[in-house]
Amino acid sequence: MRIGKFVSLIEEKGFDGALISPSTNFYYLTGLNLHEVGERLTVLAVNANGDYHLLAPSLYENVIQGFPTTFWRDGENAYEKLSWILADLKLSSGRILIEDTMRADWLIGIMRLGNNSFEFHPLSLVMRELRMIKDSQEIEMMKHAAKVVDRVFEEVLSWDILGMREKELALKIELKIRELSDGISFEPIVASGENAANPHHAPGERRIRKGDMVILDYGAKVGGYCSDITRTIAVGQPNEKLIGIYNVVKEAQENAYRAVREGIKAKEVDRVARETIAKAGYGEYFTHRTGHGLGLDVHEEPYIGPDGEVVLKNGMTFTIEPGIYVPGLGGVRIEDDVAVIDGRGTRLTKAERELVVL
């Protein structure tokens, strides 16, 4: 468990405690994977002396073992039990870290507990520091998740996708990922033809046609850790303009990857990708950041954007995924997962990056 290191950090930063609801932070700190707690109040309370206690629904009695926990049953007053825990931990005032994704109704319920005068701060203030550098076990998990998405890409290339609806292909990809891993890290994106001009296109009814460029963006989870890959493929010969765009994106991705070094700021990697695309005349069509950190969350620190002030260090993991999106025509994105190892970038995803024409 990583709670010890977390407590040292909160003390060092002058916080009095933390209230953490189920989330990737909760999993990172406790190793507990509480599936679908939904609306049932579940909170881990930690104080700056290193004492901690969990409040959880009794449905999870079989899952939570060997962890200091008070369980509550449906029909009981969970907030009353939480107030007893906070009193025991002497958490009634002060600077308290709150899980960023805590449900608003829980937070309001906590604010209404008697005798509390908390000053709330987002938990990410502390967790980002802990989670940004992955240890070797975490990197192993991410390598495994990356292998899965590479394998899925090979499978896709063996399918007859001409005439298939985007959403059918997205479902097939999802099923393959689920077969090979612990699950998807987000709902796959399949964007064909002019739909590929939308970076977060929701796969729909459009059938894949001859001459389409198709963006495939999907990810797997292994042991909680995510991969995230994008490849753009052609079905039949695409028009010359799209082929030109493909080559610009491939060059931008390669240049940004080669720029990765320990000690430079994340925004330097973004700048390299952006300059490559701007020089080719497509600057205004690269409408998002170059990448994002990857780990237990599919989007986390360090963000690789024009405002990326984080200094890259060994153990950081992130995506490099420049794209060009031309409304009415289509788009191209190429994305790899990268880890900083021995001072340089190492690609975790290795699927073919040359344009594949099916």
Ligand SMILES: CSCC[C@H](N)C(=O)N1CCC[C@H]1C(=O)O
């Ligand atoms: C979590 S949904 C989007 C997944 C995708 N791989 C992705 O992260 N992006 C697609 C466009 C840019 C990038 C993003 O920052 O959202």
